[in-house]
Amino acid sequence: MEVRGQYLINEKTVMMTNEYSNREEVWTKVIEGEETFLVKKAPTDVIVESLLHVGSNFLGATRSLKYLYSPMRIRPISVDPQKGILLFPTKNVKRLSCIWFSLIHVKNTKPVGGSKTEVSxxxxxxxxxxxxxxxFITRWNKALELKARISKHLKCPIHFYVEPIQDFYISKSSNGNNYTL
Structure with missing residues (x-):
């Protein structure tokens, strides 16, 4: 799998998750469009750098969320409101099993058994x-609501994204630490 030193979140970023390197360092596995690759940084570091490149920062983005919402434990974050790029975590961002989804790429969900969910x-x-x-739907809806509030204030047009056909099935590996394709 390709390994990159840095990465900026963009319109094709589908999701990011923690991945252990061979040296037990926390890296990021990124699915961008049809590609999957690793970045030698933790997901929150990738988000911080991406925010800096659009003239924002992590503290400002989280303060904005607190202003628009009452405090919540698991927060979505607007990475680039002009392009409609907003990420939301599945769990507390300090947990290694957290996945960051790009709001524009989540299509639907389906329950699997009693405690699992497939996200398309x-x-x-x-x-x-x-x-x-x-x-999951609660977190997804909070992210949708945040995007609507930001778009209303920015008076941004609605963004449409046309996707090519390609697919992966991603599940947790047998060791329980990483996700596999």
């Missing part, structure tokens, strides 16, 4: 999560 995204990818569907 753009490019035909399907991600199996260790969380129930209602919990």
């Amino acid at each position: 995204t753009s490019f035909g990818h399907t991600i199996l999560l260790d969380m129930n569907e209602s919990c």
Whole structure:
């Protein structure tokens, strides 16, 4: 798998998750369009750099969310409001099993058993999560609501994204630390 030193979140970023390197360092596995690669930084570091490149920062983005919402434990974050790029985590961002989804790429969900959820995204990818569907939908809806509030204030046009056909099925590996394709 390709390894990159840095990465900026963009319109094709579907999701990011923690990945252990061979040296047990926390890196980021990125699915961007039809590509999958690793970045030698933790997902929150990738988000921080991406925010800096659009003239924002992590503290400002989280303060903005607190202003628009009452405090919440698990927060979506607007990376580039002009392009409609907003990410939301599946769990507390300090947990290694957290996945960051790009709002524009989540298409639908399906419960699997009692406590798992399949999330379908753009490019035909399907991600199996260790969380129930209602919990995921709550986080997804909070992200949709944040995007609507930001768009209203910015008076941004609605963005449409056309995807090519490609698919992956992503699930947790047998060791329970990393996700596999």
